[in-house]
Amino acid sequence: MRGVNRRQFLAYMGIGTAVGLINACGGGSGIPTAGMMTGGGGSGGGTTTPGATFQDPPLAQLTRNGNLVETTLSPMRAQTTINGQTVTMMLYNGSYPAPTIRVKSGDILRVNFTNNLPANADITGTNVLGYDMSVTNLHTHGWHVSPSGNADNIFLHFNPGDSHTFEYDLSKQWGGMMGFYHPHNHGTVGEQFWRGLAGGALIVEDDTPELQNYEEHIMIITDISIANGLPTEWTRQDYMRNLGDIVMVNGQVNPVLNIQPGQVQRWRILNACVYRYLRVSLQNHTMYLVGVDDNLLDQPVPINDILLAPAERIDVLVKADQTPGTYTFEDLNSNTPLVTVEYSGAQTNDQIPTTINSATANWVAQLRQMDTSNLRQVSMTLSFVRGQGAINGGVFGQNTYILESPVGTYEVWTIFNRSGMDHPFHQHVDGAVILSINGGDPAYAQLYTSVNGLKDTINVPPMGSVTMLVPVLDYTGDTVFHCHILGHEDIGMMGIWRRV
Numbered sequence: 001m002r003g004v005n006r007r008q009f010l011a012y013m014g015i016g017t018a019v020g021l022i023n024a025c026g027g028g029s030g031i032p033t034a035g036m037m038t039g040g041g042g043s044g045g046g047t048t049t050p051g052a053t054f055q056d057p058p059l060a061q062l063t064r065n066g067n068l069v070e071t072t073l074s075p076m077r078a079q080t081t082i083n084g085q086t087v088t089m090m091l092y093n094g095s096y097p098a099p100t101i102r103v104k105s106g107d108i109l110r111v112n113f114t115n116n117l118p119a120n121a122d123i124t125g126t127n128v129l130g131y132d133m134s135v136t137n138l139h140t141h142g143w144h145v146s147p148s149g150n151a152d153n154i155f156l157h158f159n160p161g162d163s164h165t166f167e168y169d170l171s172k173q174w175g176g177m178m179g180f181y182h183p184h185n186h187g188t189v190g191e192q193f194w195r196g197l198a199g200g201a202l203i204v205e206d207d208t209p210e211l212q213n214y215e216e217h218i219m220i221i222t223d224i225s226i227a228n229g230l231p232t233e234w235t236r237q238d239y240m241r242n243l244g245d246i247v248m249v250n251g252q253v254n255p256v257l258n259i260q261p262g263q264v265q266r267w268r269i270l271n272a273c274v275y276r277y278l279r280v281s282l283q284n285h286t287m288y289l290v291g292v293d294d295n296l297l298d299q300p301v302p303i304n305d306i307l308l309a310p311a312e313r314i315d316v317l318v319k320a321d322q323t324p325g326t327y328t329f330e331d332l333n334s335n336t337p338l339v340t341v342e343y344s345g346a347q348t349n350d351q352i353p354t355t356i357n358s359a360t361a362n363w364v365a366q367l368r369q370m371d372t373s374n375l376r377q378v379s380m381t382l383s384f385v386r387g388q389g390a391i392n393g394g395v396f397g398q399n400t401y402i403l404e405s406p407v408g409t410y411e412v413w414t415i416f417n418r419s420g421m422d423h424p425f426h427q428h429v430d431g432a433v434i435l436s437i438n439g440g441d442p443a444y445a446q447l448y449t450s451v452n453g454l455k456d457t458i459n460v461p462p463m464g465s466v467t468m469l470v471p472v473l474d475y476t477g478d479t480v481f482h483c484h485i486l487g488h489e490d491i492g493m494m495g496i497w498r499r500v
């Protein structure tokens with residue numbers, strides 16, 4: 001708690017006057033209000049002029065030999081251009097956004113990783129918590145792979161110049177999901193995200209024919225503030241909340257995406273902001289939700305707008321079925337345009353499918369029928385304790401809370417939020433079936449407690465709770481669960497999940 005004044009302390013605790021301060025700014029599941037713009041910025045609110053032509057993130061270069069796929073990832077210091085400004089960032093392969101890795105269920109992905117971040121440079125050095133910013137690692141968010149050895153092992157860490165070969169066996173990973181990769185080195189995660197290592201998409205190709213023929217786009221939403229050619233300095237307050245004043249999709253401010261009249265496009269959307277809660281909507285259009293964090297659904301769910309907490313993903317179909325013109329895909333929480341959608345080209349008449357043949361959704365439907373009364377019940381409480389984040393009172397790295405779960409079982413976890421802020425709870429390795437949500441946005445609760453989807457990240461509303469059915473399948477080893485406001489994780493809101 002070095003140098004923390006009373007207001008910051010109250011903010012850490014989520015109490016007192018700080019509650020209003022925090023909730024007014026990007027506070028998440030709440031109803032969008034004009035107040036959310038306060039301090040939140042956005043890229044000029046609703047008045048941002050349309051930018052350049054929409055670009056998908058680049059594809060990673062892969063070499064394939066049978067089911068063995070290899071690629072190279074290297075975090076490095078590199079320059080990019082954001083909204084006309086040159087910015088020096090930390091970027092995977094020098095690319096912003098980071099390259100998309102597309103693989104298939106059953107593949108083995110080998111990532112040849114080298115930490116090319118410079119030691120002791122202006123964007124590295126030691127951060128305010130005392131961690132070395134040039135040390136990093138790699139997490140494959142959302143993948144059902146081993147958390148141990150050379151796989152999704154977030155306890156590994158790499159100094160500048162270190163190389164490592166990660167190997168992910170995707171034989172137990174079903175198709176049809178978009179995860180993302182990002183650093184997971186405790187104490188530096190939020191700041192490394194902020195400085196550009198906010199992930200690239202990890203696509204596992206579909207196992208269903210109904211969604212194969214649509215034009216597809218990936219939308220990675222991030223935010224940033226820039227000063228002196230760098231992302232603004234990450235201060236102690238930023239561990240609690242940090243909203244960038246520029247909001248981007250794939251590193252672009254309000255790009256223009258063309259759609260043919262009558263066309264259906266598939267958009268795979270990720271909130272990769274460190275703190276910003278989004279409520280996304282396409283003006284005058286219904287979006288059809290076909291996939292959530294970890295899997296495709298069995299049928300499209302029509303939605304007008306949807307809360308997207310940090311690290312949540314949605315897979316939606318949109319149909320250009322309105323009067324030809326220009327429509328804004330926007331964040332209703334901050335009244336910020338994300339993408340300008342422009343009708344152009346020849347009339348066509350694509351259809352939204354009525355069902356999706358998703359084996360995973362069928363399995364989740366069975367899980368929803370399970371009698372959970374005899375399952376082990378686990379309760380976890382998220383809170384702030386003396387300016388640090390905690391789970392069941394344990395601050396990660398000090399008196400870490402450890403949950404031991406037998407593999408091959410199912411557990412019911414209830415996550416309580418004892419603070420005045422939203423916390424997106426994320427568990428590694430296995431997605432969960434959401435059974436109930438107490439508090440927050442009723443539409444969000446209704447959606448995620450009814451769809452046949454697996455969630456690896458779920459928002460736990462202020463003073464509310466989430467109950468979920470957690471399959472503990474296939475993989476032993478230590479991994480973690482934590483708040484995905486990554487600054488909260490850095491100050492301790494993380495626990496160890498010991499799978500035995």
Ligand SMILES: [Cu+2]
Nearest residue numbers: 423483485488
């Ligand atoms: Cu949190």
